[in-house]
Amino acid sequence: MSEKKSNRRDFLFTATYAVGAVGAGAVIWPMIDQMNPDASVKALASTEVDVSAVNPGKTITVLWRGKPVFIRRRTPEEIAEAKSVKIDDLKHPEKDEDRAKNPEWLVMLGVCTHLGCVPLDQKGDYNGWFCPCHGSHYDTSGRIRKGPAPTNMEIPEYKFVDANTIKIG
């Protein structure tokens, strides 16, 4: 057996494995990706909400992408409480101004960042939200203060279309 012949065979093996791997990958990827959100799910990306009937101190919950969104019209006391917190005391430091651009309106995903339960309004040690599943406490800005949740409740992309309508997404 000459050196040359075995090299040629090695090349054929390597080329065969490589083409085989690419082929297997090309077949496997569609099988995996089919489980990702489909076109009809992605199409439901935004929701418009009329908030004219929401008085101060009230929260409404709307469904956006299958998840609850809390829209809370905060009282002046709640806003003051949220703003008075020292940023260093927070597990996930975020200023209230960055979370509620219009301080009267707090719009956030009503989903506990621990394992996805819906926290209860006006409960817990910080007058904000309390998650009944594993005991996370959130303040009046929806920031995590105590418990296993790692981050503050998420603020979705939203804007005021006019004075009474919020568009989420």
Place this chain on the structure above:
Amino acid sequence: MSDHEYTPKSKVGKWFNDRLPLLTLANHLSDYPTPKNLNYWWTFGGILTFCLITQIVTGLVLAMHYIAHADMAFQSVEHIMRDVNYGWLIRYIHANGASMFFLAVYIHIFRSLFYGSYKSPREVIWIIGIIIYLLMMAAAFLGYVLPWGQMSFWGATVITNLFSAIPLVGEGIVTWLWGGYSVDNPTLTRFFTLHYLIPFLILGLVVLHIWALHVPGNNNPIGIDVKKPSKDTVPFHPYIVIKDGFALLMFMIVFAFFVFYTPNILGHADNYIEANPLVTPAHIVPEWYLLPFYAILRSVPDKLLGVIAMLSAILILAALPWLDTSKIRSAVFRPLYKQFYWILVADVLILGYVGAMPAEGLYLLVARIATAYYFLHFLVVLPILGFKERTTPVPLSITEPILGGSPNLAVVKKKDSFEK
């Protein structure tokens, strides 16, 4: 396989067996030499096979009436309960069957722990068993989602969110599992598919589990090797078949009690409320058989570490054959291990209890201590015990304590040289 060649008596049998040796296999299973001192804790393998078959048969029938759609699943389950002939019976057998399956598997696992059945040369049987146990938990979780009640929905939300603890790719994985941005119809349909698939994977693994068992043969209550076949063994049929059959009958009485007298006691009332993505039930508690692991998850105040602790609590079992350094299998001859074994049993029961309670105050403290002890048992106590413990003398054979001496000269010689 069998220690002797088998030839079917009939001409047709011989013709067939030469082409596909099924009769040889049947003969092997029937003659399979079994230690004659097996006690009733050894009957749970057969009971578990019964549980698996029950779940597959009732599940198959339920699938004929169930509709895997977010808008119809809850109604279709009520339809099974109210309209389908004997639908209530079939569904109650299936739902309580899951609990009975876990009851039996926990006894089976703790029997292995007591008698050291996971030790050499049975490590592969043990690891296949752990994989079966993991698949059982997956199947039970997926099945619990299908009725699309409040507990189904929020249980699915909490469990799938465990994956979001993985750094960087976690959120992407959760979205991929859901097929959307929350648990919804795409999640339900894929859960149904996987719930249908897993029992058949388990069935395949059970065949491997038994195959791997039949290579070294059964362990036994005194945990010593037996020469087979010998006076230490009896053929599987009829001796073990009748014993397994009697135990199965007793087990079925317990099973029937739950199905006919308290069919909902192991479930949650909240699951008779249709899934509502806007309201989380006040207390989310998993089914009783997952409570110890749930307690471990909640006892760690960090999300990622909590998930890691919970998974490790299960996966640590796979490493058990190497963590337990003692050469003596049965706890009968290990006075210290026997005590630590019962402490572990109590520890797991305590974890199960606090897992059902709210994660606060004293419950949380107890959960943390019990979690720490669980890991200490496997990572510290067992490795050290193998070196430090003074074990009591092991008999030469199963027959020796009764008749004196061993029926097998080879065994006596082997043990003699072992002691020198």
